[in-house]
Amino acid sequence: MISAKVILASASPRRAELLESAGVRFDVVPGHIDETPLPGEEPVPHVLRLAREKADEVAAREDGRLFIGADTIVLCDGEIMGKPRDDGDAARMLTKLSGRGHQVITGFAVFDRDRGRSISRAVTTQVFFKPLSAEEIAAYVATGCPLDKAGAYAIQGGAAYMVERIDGSYTNVVGLPLCEVVAALVELAGE
């Protein structure tokens, strides 16, 4: 589908799986940037900036033509949820998500180094959790899965049964809005 050399600037195995499922051939080179939010930075500008910085940082040092960066956050009642500090923090986040809706926002950037063009976009999905019991939260925290996930959960694993419904892109919640990313790759590679 895309013959240009594609580099995924992300260490997330979930993002790599998604891109693979679409039949895109690519190499993985994780980007290393400072992810601290700027003072007063809003969620959408934040994920867009990090996505672009990840793509740019890898493009500056690796071979390839199309560089993909992405950043995902969970937003609940005004709180930006990153990865939990520890099990207690994970349980606190899941307690807050219980029985209500939240937003998952992924920013992505595709940088075409050959032509100096880039496409970037932020995609938002609404996710609604069922009410969780203390036992359900404790059992999920005990699996260790929450620790490296923004918002303390991954929608495709042991938390799948907690999600009543979503409104928007599912792959966006996993970490990469696949429909939009593939469209950007096709647009840039096809010119």
Next chain:
Amino acid sequence: MISAKVILASASPRRAELLESAGVRFDVVPGHIDETPLPGEEPVPHVLRLAREKADEVAAREDGRLFIGADTIVLCDGEIMGKPRDDGDAARMLTKLSGRGHQVITGFAVFDRDRGRSISRAVTTQVFFKPLSAEEIAAYVATGCPLDKAGAYAIQGGAAYMVERIDGSYTNVVGLPLCEVVAALVELAGE
């Protein structure tokens, strides 16, 4: 979570994976029933009837306490889409789904044989496809994936990038509305 013996009356590996992800222990015993719709049967009564018949058929011949049956259909512009007859039929279905919304309906039944109680429910999810090119359809049909799937696609594989967004339960589109099925198991097992 559930100590009663659970039997999944379905041959679908995707349903088994979902149930496993929720930490439910179960055995798989596919049900064998006639899946032909009754004259004039509407979609929701149809999937509910098949789900119940699958659970009941297996409960009549196997050990266990909680028996789960399920049936999934794709509904697009009044057409109930089952599994495609061949590659040409798969391409026809995908062409129809292209650039528009359709509904995925899963009926499930959980039959508690010990107490003679059952819970059944049909869950509907709206799924929106991006516009597909003839090349995209041909490439997906060539993978062979569409042939054993209702509506000629599986949301979690090579068609994931075709899905712009959904409104409702994601696991319902995969084949089992996990949140609702787990709630039914807990309700029946907990009494």
